[in-house]
Amino acid sequence: MDATNRNTALASAMVEELARCGVRRALLSPGSRSTPLALALWRQPAIEVEVVLDERDAAFGALGSALATGVSAVVLCTSGSAAGHFHPAVIEADEASVPLIVLTADRPPELRGVGAGQTIDQLKLYGDAVRWFCEVGTHEADDDGLLHFRSVACRAYAAAAGDPRPGPVHLNVSWREPLAPIPVEGAVTATDRLALEGRGERPLSAVARGPEAPDPLLLDELAERIASAPRGLVLAGRQPDAGLAEPVCALAEAAGYPLLAEPTSQLRWPHAYEGSVPGYDLIARSRPADLEPELVLRVGELPTSKALRRWLGAVPGLRQIVIDPVGEWKEPTRRAESIVRADPRLLAAGLAARLKAGAEARRAATAGDGDRSWRQLWVDAQHSMGSSLAELLADRDELSEPGIWPALAGVLRDGDQVLAASSMPVRDQESFLPPGRARVRFLSNRGANGIDGLIATAAGASLGADARTWAVLGDLAFAHDIGGLALAARAPKLRLLVLDNGGGGIFHFLPQAEALPAEEFEALLGTPSGLDPLAAASLFGLSAARVRSPAELAAALAGEARVIVVPLDRRRNLELHRELAEAAASALSAA
CATH class of the missing domain: 3.40.50.1220 (TPP-binding domain)
Structure with a gap:
């Protein structure tokens, strides 16, 4: 425990307990009010720390780490609007039941509601989306204060892990000056060894759970x-x-x-x-x-x-x-x-x-x-249909969104992870990814089904699991989280497969595509971004390649490019999906 002053003691006690509970990764965004906790996390040898400028990407990165490992990650920010940028990831963690520990620094009570700068109402900021909220409060570094911070950390970890349902927790921690590690004589008055040191390598309080066996x-x-x-x-x-x-x-x-x-x-x-x-x-x-x-x-x-x-x-x-x-x-x-x-x-x-x-x-x-047998009826239908679709795709020497998945399946190996973006990628993955023998983990942000934060989520998943991770996303999801490329650049095992069809391809499958005039549809739903993914990748120092044929795609997947851009056509994609559905129906009727 760091006894330099009251704040360093309380913060280091909290972080010690988080590490002893099992936290191994923290993502934090810079700020002054969060200095005590940021330093405690940075100096904790058991926790890997990433500093991420954008709070939204920090939160999605922590979400990705927890999604891949099943272990709570910590995300930390300073006071004010910074905490609001965590909200989308908190929503996803809630809906997807992903453990996440959200730490927000805050002004002390006397500076709230009086016009102090960078101060908003952070109490229960995320509403019912969190499993537990705690206003940690301002405390002295005495026995009660240190035990309180240790106990809160243990309870937060347990609540995030699931009792019974995993999800996000929110600890709002107030700090008075000094925020920097400035020595203050006599600031730590605790004498109880348990308050000062905890239980050594074990957490102060651990929740024991057993499986809920069926009757x-x-x-x-x-x-x-x-x-x-x-x-x-x-x-x-x-x-x-x-x-x-x-x-x-x-x-x-x-x-x-x-x-x-x-x-x-x-x-x-x-x-x-x-x-x-x-x-x-x-x-x-x-x-x-x-x-x-x-x-x-x-x-x-x-x-x-x-x-x-x-x-x-x-x-x-x-x-x-x-x-x-x-x-x-x-x-x-x-x-x-x-x-x-x-x-x-x-x-x-x-x-x-x-x-x-x-x-x-x-x-x-x-x-x-x-x-x-009943099961064999299904297996025969699958075989007949699968053979027909494979032949149809193989006969077309062109890049396609359905064809991405057999191509990717060919390079997946034990330990890989795949994150498919909401919208078309996760649907095409469901329909066109063939079975395989490798032990691969498939991830998605399908709690709230948003396309936000996907690059940061994938980067966090790759870092958290230390695994080669393939993120398959459209050009709009890529553009939406372009800031996530900063975190992606620090995840050397992450590969991004960008399906660049010039806008929102899934909307062509919805009634709006036929009900709206073409100009209105394109302006409101097609929404081409005009962004060049290669230029964006270059901005963040990521190697990138654009492929033009299935052969070039296969070579790129086997190569080293961190960002692979696949040019596609939205309207042709709709036609191909219809052709595949018709071919499947014909194969099934003939089976």
């Missing part, structure tokens, strides 16, 4: 319901736990169900389950009657595919079971008959064991013509 009677009931519905599906949407793949695949195998997993479920890569059906979005567009399920078991959030949601919503009498481990109630269909709160790993493993023990005959249940 055996519940397992019996759910297993019976699954066994009585041979035409079922396992849906896997966005969720962070890569360890869920084995028990969920075992459950799907035991039930005889196809697995429809979007990449951010962490269940599509590595591909291990022969009943995996990655092309479900295009299958759902055709609404094949012979593939209509009678029961859906969902893990994670609802998959991104709107076609899948609409199709399942139209299936009469469809029963849905949603695994909801922390009570978030993420059930927008409003049709689930059971929302099960239990540890997903334990629940899936328990159900698989029960089904496997007594369901050999049930797994052989057939549908349709009586000689092909």
Whole structure:
């Protein structure tokens, strides 16, 4: 603990506890009022610190680190409007259940509401978006004050980690002068060793948690319901736990169900389950009657595919079971008959064991013509459709947004991360990324589904996990977070794949594209930025390349360029998606 003065003692006590709890990364933006905490973080050997000029990018960088590692990162700013720039990342952390510790420095109470400079009302600034808010207050460096700062840090870490739901916490910390580490005789009056030193390498207070095991009677009931519905599906949407793949695949195998997993479920890569059906979005567009399920078991959030949601919503009498481990109630269909709160790993493993023990005959249940299993119907549909689409894309020697994903899949390796931007990239990833064998983590900012802060998020994810990270984003998302390139320049394992289609490509798929005159559509929704991504990359010292053909793209992906720009056409992209949907429908009808 730094006993130079009252502020250094309190700040270093708080940071000591954060480090002992497990914090390993902090991003801070410069400012005077935050000096005590900034110095404490900078001098803490267990915590890596990045100084980021733009508070919004600092917050998204911290979010990215936590998103990739599952461990809270810290973001710090000075008083005033600086704290407001954290809000978008706080919203995303809330909606996506990502642990994040937000520290805002503040003026002491006597300087609030009296016209003092750089002073706003920071109390509960982020409203209900945080799991816990604490006005830490001004304290002396006595026993009570030091224990308070230590205890608050431990509670903040526990609240962010999830009790029960992970997310952001906000600590508003007031500081009186001196803000600099100026020696003050007798400023530290604490005598209690626990207040002065804490518990050594252990945090002052640690929250112990155990998995929420499902009730055996519940397992019996759910297993019976699954066994009585041979035409079922396992849906896997966005969720962070890569360890869920084995028990969920075992459950799907035991039930005889196809697995429809979007990449951010962490269940599509590595591909291990022969009943995996990655092309479900295009299958759902055709609404094949012979593939209509009678029961859906969902893990994670609802998959991104709107076609899948609409199709399942139209299936009469469809029963849905949603695994909801922390009570978030993420059930927008409003049709689930059971929302099960239990540890997903334990629940899936328990159900698989029960089904496997007594369901050999049930797994052989057939549908349709009586000689092909239900799961095989889906697998055959996937194979027929997938082959047709692969041929269609291969026959066109042109760059395309759907074609990006097979190309990227070819260079992914164990330990890589992929962050797909909201809007078209995450949807095309869901539809066109083939299964693979490498252990890859798929990330997204799909809590609030914004395109803001994506470069900073990807940079934070790469730094936090120390992993090669591919960020796939459109030119508007790139332009929106151009300041994030400053942080990207410090993340040497980050690669940015910029799909430069000259504006908002997704809007061509919406009714506005046909309802609005072309000039109005382009001005209000197409919104070409005119930004040259190569010039922007050069401004921040990032190597960049523009590719013109699939061969050049393959070479660039295998090369060293940090920013790869892929010129594309929005209108041609709409046409190609329609061609692919028609080809999929034809393949399915012929299967």
